[in-house]
Amino acid sequence: MPEELLDLKDLYLRCVRCGQCRSVCPVFEEVRNEMAAPRSKVFLAHMLANGEIKASKEAVSKLSLCLLCRACTRECPSAIPVHSLVMAARFLLARRVPSPVKKLVLRRIWTRPSLLALSVEIFRSCQKLRLFDIGISSRLLPPGFSLPGKLPDHVAQDLIPDVTPAAGKTKLRIGYFLGCSTNLFFPQIGQITSAVLSRLGCEVVLPKDLKCCGLPMLDNGEGDLVGTLMSANQDAFRRFGVDTVVTDCASCAAALKEHSTLKVLDFSGLLIDLVKSYGRDLKKIQKIVTYHDPCHLSRALGITDEPRELLRLTCSEFREMPGASGCCGGGGTFVLYNYNISMGILNKKMSSVKETGAEAVATYCPTCIMQLRHGITKNKMDIAAVHPIQLLYQSLCLN
């Protein structure tokens, strides 16, 4: 459950408005005025809670100027979890200044896998009719709608069985939390995840009735749904007698860790352990690879070393990019509301990627992959944005 603003009084009162958060905020770096500074959101949250400013469309729009990347939360000398205050403020605003479209999408459709699948069907048909292109060029739709690219013909759920046995002796029985992004936009990554885990000795359990992890709802002020979604997911896994899970999506991992009772293993850490006990050598891919830290993995979960180690195991050369931990500007739905700012942030990320001379940029978050691919296309770069599991799949010679 997101918290009520008034319950967070101790947090916003603690802010001395020193402005140190200005030094790390990617949105501020782009917008360059106080409205984008994280402390201004703490201030607005304070004012909203006090009733000193009204819940208004302007407040909604100003509070949308946050990627929830948690860079400020990390930096704050007063240890204020700024992202929690922003989420709580959005929760309040979503009730006072409701957006019917958001409510429909997040509450009615996204919570029901069958309706979500149907919407994706419709989305796909619209894409085929080029309706989105027309919508975007006539400015009826935000340009962020072009981000998913061409939707695949199938969702991952339809391609992966609910139980994939281990190839060989079963070392571990584990739940695979298939997130919406992988399921809808990158079914191949889902298939590969399940295949690799199976090859490395895991029996992989993927219940067919999984729901969203709730992160899009939390980000958009509808986080009261997260409890229901999570208990549905917990039940789904428990029906298979599973309570330890992994996911290929950093955002889902963070949401599961913070809001569910499931035990969530670090995906890259698990893969490294499994590879070590695999008994056969990996074939190194002759590729220079660099790594982008997803905010939800590096800052929410504090995982930064293992993903790099795995890339060193699978590729012939790993090169660190400058500012690897900087947000790519995707921020879940942020890119939909603030496309130009998002692109400014992305362009900086793409120049860092370029600077390394890498042939592939790997990252643990499907949404980041989507954003990076958008950056690659826009900047006409000759480089691939991949999930590390795809590289491991190759070095296990499974392709």
Add this chain to the structure above:
Amino acid sequence: MNRLQLAAELKKILPAERVLTGDLERKVYSYDSSFMARFRNFIPDAVVLPLSTAEVSAVTRLASKSGIPVIPRGAGSGETCGCLAVSGGIVMDLSSWDTVEEVDVANMQVFVRPGVVHYKLNEHLAGYGLFFPPDPGSTRMCTIGGMVANNSSGLRAVKYGTTEQYVLGLEVVLPDGRVINTGGVNCRALKNVSGLNLTKLFVGSEGILGIITMIRLRVWPKPKARGIAMAVFDDLEKAPAAVLEVYRSGILPSGIEVLDSSAIKAVNMYNPEINLPDREAILIFEVDGNPAGVEWEGRKIAEVVGKLAVSVEWATDPKRMAELWRGRSVVAVAAARLRPDGSRIFAGEDISVPLSKVTETLRRIKELGKEYGVTVVNYGHIGDGNIHTAPVINLDRPEEVERANRLVDAIHKLAIKTGGSTTGEHGVGAVRNQYARDEHGEAVEIMKKIKQALDPGNIMNPGKLLPPEGGRGFA
């Protein structure tokens, strides 16, 4: 001119996206880091974000013609309401104008625009083996423009002095829109004694005389080595004596910081892992220079201070240095932990007293805290007599806020009585200007005449630095 007309006029000068007039957009410019700003609604009529001298000049001309106040602002990290529109007007946010125009290595100087952030400048200069020595605690966010306007300094002022020692020249937009250069029009010399020293006049003028649009800064070779010594005392009295002994042994450390027992307690409550010795005072010395010199100085400090201290530790290993420094680096924030419902406030936080009076002042502040029933934490730059007092109160209790205000007033008066100043580095703004006459006597009249000569319409950052007419101002 009403707000709509003003917005329209400003948009003729700057692109619309750099003129902010929305309710919330203006409201987030109503604060800095000061205590006073929490209780006031200093909301500007408009905010502009200029990116050229011409834009600054045009806005200033418009303001001058219409009698509208102009308030320059950097990162808004100040503690004095110095960048706030206390009587409405146009806030000029200069923080996005952050180009380092030129690093003139041959002449050991750099030309920067006002919005350059302190640590970014030093990162940039490090590439040339150079640095800009003043080192405020707010290095991650404060701007060079703000530093110059407030003549700020910080941890290393003992050795390196304050910002003013590094400013060679300025480009300033005057209230009527004219642009002048101080320190010589095309001058790149390091020494220049011709003319009245207008550079010194504008440094620390807190935006009441004009707007700084370019800064010519002297830069220094970056020292190659650094070391930290931490000394623990069972008697507060011995701390300044130890500082004196270090000076007597011919050493000028780059920083000398003190934590008194209140600060030690706060740090340990904040993070028990830091585990500072629970004694009366801790001194932290920093020395920098060449490796051999640093080593000699560190050993000497350990020797002379060792005679007075319970223990002294000297380190040059970066990891250990960071550990020794950790207590000092978290104390400002740790203060709030002294009570569960407490918030640290920035008020009365920056007095400066003669070196010989530091101990006495620290004791007196403790007594005042008891007298007014306010928890206080003391730390600061003992090497130059600059004491940081952190009152910790519950902001939700108006009665406590009132007591804190009275305590702060007493601290400011104590500083003046002790032969010191109400502010060593943060400035006057709207929170200390009522003490101007007590601090400066008749000299205040000359300050007012200078202000009048340059800004007859009183549009430049009114209500700051100079005493409020006929009263206590906003406090």
